Amino acid sequence: MSYNGSIPASGAGGPGSIPGTPKYKRKAQSAKRKSQNKRKAQSAKRKRKRKVQRAKLKELKYMEKNQQLKYRAYKFSVKIVKFTSKFSNKRIFWSISDQLIRSATSIGANIIEAQAASSKRDFIRFYEIALKSANETKYWLALLRYATDVDKKEINQLLKEANEISKILGASLLTLKGKR
Numbered sequence: 001m002s003y004n005g006s007i008p009a010s011g012a013g014g015p016g017s018i019p020g021t022p023k024y025k026r027k028a029q030s031a032k033r034k035s036q037n038k039r040k041a042q043s044a045k046r047k048r049k050r051k052v053q054r055a056k057l058k059e060l061k062y063m064e065k066n067q068q069l070k071y072r073a074y075k076f077s078v079k080i081v082k083f084t085s086k087f088s089n090k091r092i093f094w095s096i097s098d099q100l101i102r103s104a105t106s107i108g109a110n111i112i113e114a115q116a117a118s119s120k121r122d123f124i125r126f127y128e129i130a131l132k133s134a135n136e137t138k139y140w141l142a143l144l145r146y147a148t149d150v151d152k153k154e155i156n157q158l159l160k161e162a163n164e165i166s167k168i169l170g171a172s173l174l175t176l177k178g179k180r
Contacts, residue, residue, distance in 0.1 A: 066115070069168055073108035073130075076161050080104035080137070083154060092148070100140040106133035107165060124176050127169055134166035 081104075084097040107130050114126035138159060145155045 066111075069165070069172075070108065070111050070115075072161075073111050073165060076158075076165060077105045077108050079158060079161070083158060087150070096140060096144060096148075100137065100144070103133045103136040103140060104162075106130070107137065107169075120176070124173065127173050127176065131166055131169040131173060134162055134169060138162045138166065 080100060084093075084101055087093040087097050110126045110130035110133060114123045114130070117123040117126055141155055141159045141162060144150050145152055145159070
């Protein structure tokens with residue numbers, strides 16, 4: 001190819017590629033902005049990814065704690081059933097053992113029901129019911145401790161477990177409601 005003296009309109013060697021020309025400056029600024037925007041987009045993408053990862057980790061930790069609570073409530077229910085099966089067949093124990101079994105087994109049942117809730121509001125409501133059942137269980141155990149001659153040591157252990165479960169439920173409710 002021979003040189004005919006004219007400057008090509010675009011491409012390599014065109015007026016836009018000559019340093020110092022306004023078109024060259026605009027292209028350089030545009031390339032710089034694109035590079036900056038690309039870095040900003042990548043940074044924002046990394047931030048979103050980290051935020052999602054933190055949320056997933058938090059959810060996994062919560063699910064693990066919830067699994068532990070569910071298992072603990074189940075074991076507590078089993079202990080209550082075994083405990084009440086030791087009662088004599090006196091009339092006084094009929095209603096107390098019935099109410100104690102109902103309230104103690106209701107704790108775990110409502111925790112499991114909360115996991116199948118269709119909304120956060122429902123989830124909170126089932127946890128509130130579970131907390132009320134735990135408090136009712138403490139009442140029946142305390143009544144047994146002071147009104148009957150049943151093994152006080154075993155009642156105290158059951159009361160301690162009921163108290164711990166109710167504290168966990170109460171703390172979970174505060175967290176769920178955003179008050180802690």
